[in-house]
Amino acid sequence: xxxxxxxxNPSHMKLEVMGVYDWPIWKSEIDRFPWAYDKTEVxxxxxxxxxVTPEGGEPVKLQEGDLVTFAKGLKCHWDVHExxxxxxxxxx
Numbered sequence: 770x771x772x773x774x775x776x777x778n779p780s781h782m783k784l785e786v787m788g789v790y791d792w793p794i795w796k797s798e799i800d801r802f803p804w805a806y807d808k809t810e811v812x813x814x815x816x817x818x819x820x821v822t823p824e825g826g827e828p829v830k831l832q833e834g835d836l837v838t839f840a841k842g843l844k845c846h847w848d849v850h851e852x853x854x855x856x857x858x859x860x861x
Contacts, residue, residue, distance in 0.1 A: 772842075812858070
């Protein structure tokens, strides 16, 4: 299993069933920073784009409309290309 999995443009129904619209929102201006996940995160990108590069892995470009899962234990670098806004939810 990959440390980053995503689905582009999931159905509104799927997002509703998951409760995505009730999750908190996180925003970032254009930026570059390292990040490590101590829990699994599921997020839905509302706007913007980012390239996330796992340590020792290939870059993944994510953008508006992507439903993304970042695996617990993932260490990566975020390169935010345009202001990003996302709903997010952490799981153990």
